Amino acid sequence: MNIYVLLKQVPGTSDVKMDEETGTMIRTEHKNVINPLDENALAEAIRLRDVMPEAKVTAISMGPPHAQKALREAIALGADEAVLLSHRGFGGSDTLATSKALAKALVTLAGGKLGKNDLVLCGERATDGETGQVGPMVSAILDVPVVTYVRKIDCENHAIVAERVVEEGLELIKASLPAVVTVIKDINQPGFPTLSGKLKAKSREIPVITPLDLGLSSDDVGLQGSPTRVVKVFRPRLSRDTIMCRQDSAGTAVDNLISFLEERGVV
Amino acid sequence: MYRGVMIIGEQRGGELHPVTYELLARGRALADKLSEELSCVVLGHDMERFAEGIIQRGADVVYIVDNPLLRNFLPRPYTSVLTRLAKEVKPEIVLAAATTQGRTIMPLVAAKLDTGLTADCTGLDIDPLDRSLLQTRPAIGGNVMATIKTPASRPQMATVRPKSTKPLSADKARSGRVVLKSYEKDMFTTCEELVRFVKDATQDVNVQDADIVVSGGKGLKTRDNFCMIEELASLFGAAVGATRDVVDLGWVGYPHQIGLSGKTVSPKLYIALGLSGSVQHLAGMQTSETIVAINKDPDAQIFKVADFGIVGDLFDVVPELIEKLKERKNGKLRREG
Structure with missing residues (x-):
């Protein structure tokens, strides 16, 4: 069984700059981390591997060269292998172009086709883009089942049973393998790097894959391969005309609040 | 030639979810700006009874795909049917709700149609210069807003954040067409199965x-x-x-x-x-x-x-x-x- 984890390096804070011209995000090496939900996906992959004989966890990321830091961290946390899709040509990819590249990488790593017991895991969404589109898009391109918003996974032979959290409750979904599963925070509590993992991460070579390696042309990836374009970036009107009161013993602040709510028609 | 606006109605447990009416209000505004028709797709079983209400709230055409196998939302058959329908109808815009259902099905359909998709839009408008869809969404944790276009691919697809639009009130005088679509059996085959659903009281x-x-x-x-x-x-x-x-x-x-x-x-x-x-x-x-x-x-x-x-x-x-x-x-x- 091969478990592939798609992970994205994201800014540690939401302090990201945007290239006003292309509308794409400028990523610098500063304070980048593994997308938190992808860390849950990785922890789940490791958990499944540890109960499954001969299972292997491979972390895959697409990003600038410094995204290899996130992959080293993944190895320190317990991944067996890691590969990085990195090349100028990938820059500016939207979710569809990213998904095409990742799907191609998965097929290539699996030797032409995902195996009958293979599983692809990723976070339900990333904290920077927040689209949640890459997981399902990868599954559509690979033509394999997808289960989204998952908080529990049980593996059976050639199938998984997953708990999917939806608005009104919980769905128990059975899907055949290979499949893509996107996870939510409830699934587990990610662990910490081990000493042996850290040592392994230091010495480990992380292969870098280019569009050419995947047989992708410049029309398939990057801005050219992306159907969407950011045409404008602007700041929303954030500051409101705040009415400020100070609490006092006479209770005027609360009275003012209640009349304010009455005026707005919310009580 | 891609024309008109299509919204994907949301069905949960055999009922039409009210977020559908929000999508109809969004779709109506865009269709009016384009002077085109607004259609609404409903997948499920025994859903035809909702068609009249959908027309009263803004649709010109309602496509009903009725099959017991569509009773529950499952990605595979929903993707097959919606992809096929989008290829037949050729709408220039497709909208769904940014719910667990919409956020799952739209990336699948967009990838199958090889077109762009914008998640979680709070603003939608038509560019008067080229009649394309302006899709506005919060970016980078809501610190900035980004407006996104899909210049060359059709349809232009977006999910819309629930509660970001007020539904139109039902207009009993509105008229529209109801189209019942049926497809061959293998469109509904699936490799996912809903074993059970547990309603969560919390x-x-x-x-x-x-x-x-x-x-x-x-x-x-x-x-x-x-x-x-x-x-x-x-x-x-x-x-x-x-x-x-x-x-x-x-x-x-x-x-x-x-x-x-x-x-x-x-x-x-x-x-x-x-x-x-x-x-x-x-x-x-x-x-x-x-x-x-x-x-x-x-x-x-x-x-x-x-x-x-x-x-x-x-x-x-x-x-x-x-x-x-x-x-x-x-x-x-x-x-x-």
């Missing part, structure tokens, strides 16, 4: 569906104190929200978490208590219509996005507020009685 008040949300943070100090938030919420008929800290402490479950790694809400009223307003939390609630904050610290970030702020000790202010709201309620009842 999710009965969904924070994203609520008109009022009362949220608490670490400032409450203990789980017992957090009951204050719950009491205030029940007085308002509101949903309970929480910061990440509070969820991590286990005071309430993850479905209540508001912010970047939790839910994004934009209710009519958001009341923030004992939370300072981290960037992550603000990202999940700053688009609320009215924001009220109570905090000890006059410099707390939450006041920057608040319409009404009280600087004070919440252990004094909140009980007082609860007391006065109760009095007000009782007074009202007496007057009415």
Whole structure:
């Protein structure tokens, strides 16, 4: 069984700059981390591997060269292998172009086709883009089942049973393998790097894959391969005309609040 | 030639979910600007009874795909049917709700159609110059808004954040066509199966569906104190929200978490208590219509996005507020009685 984890390096804070011209995000090496939900996906992959004989966890990321830091961290946390899709040509990819590249990488790593017991895991969404589109898009391109918003996974032979959290409750979904599963925070509590993992991460070579390696042309990836374009970036009107009161013993602040709510028609 | 606007109606447990009416209002506005038709697709079993209501709320055409195998939402058959229908009808715009269903099915269909998709839009408009769809969404944790276009691929696809539009009221005079579509059996084959569905009572008040949300943070100090938030919420008929800290402490479950790694809400009223307003939390609630904050610290970030702020000790202010709201309620009842 091969478990592939798609992970994205994201800014540690939401302090990201945007290239006003292309509308794409400028990523610098500063304070980048593994997308938190992808860390849950990785922890789940490791958990499944540890109960499954001969299972292997491979972390895959697409990003600038410094995204290899996130992959080293993944190895320190317990991944067996890691590969990085990195090349100028990938820059500016939207979710569809990213998904095409990742799907191609998965097929290539699996030797032409995902195996009958293979599983692809990723976070339900990333904290920077927040689209949640890459997981399902990868599954559509690979033509394999997808289960989204998952908080529990049980593996059976050639199938998984997953708990999917939806608005009104919980769905128990059975899907055949290979499949893509996107996870939510409830699934587990990610662990910490081990000493042996850290040592392994230091010495480990992380292969870098280019569009050419995947047989992708410049029309398939990057801005050219992306159907969407950011045409404008602007700041929303954030500051409101705040009415400020100070609490006092006479209770005027609360009275003012209640009349304010009455005026707005919310009580 | 791609023409017209198509919205994907949301079916849950054999009922049409009201978010469909929000999509119809969005779709109607866009279709009118383009002078084109608005269509609505409904997948499921025994759903034809909703067609009339869908037309009354703005659709010109309703496509019904009826099959017992579509009774529950499953990605594979839903993707097959919607992809096929989009290829037949060729709409220039396809919209669905940014719900667990919409956010799952739209990337699948977009990838099959090899076209662009924009998630979680709060604003949609038509560019008067080239008639293309302007898709506006919060980006980078809601700190900026980005407007996105799909210049060369069709259809242009977007999911729309629930509660970001008011539905149109039903117009009984409106008329439209109902088209029943049927497809061959292998369109409905699936490799996923819904084994069972368990309704979660704690999710009965969904924070994203609520008109009022009362949220608490670490400032409450203990789980017992957090009951204050719950009491205030029940007085308002509101949903309970929480910061990440509070969820991590286990005071309430993850479905209540508001912010970047939790839910994004934009209710009519958001009341923030004992939370300072981290960037992550603000990202999940700053688009609320009215924001009220109570905090000890006059410099707390939450006041920057608040319409009404009280600087004070919440252990004094909140009980007082609860007391006065109760009095007000009782007074009202007496007057009415």
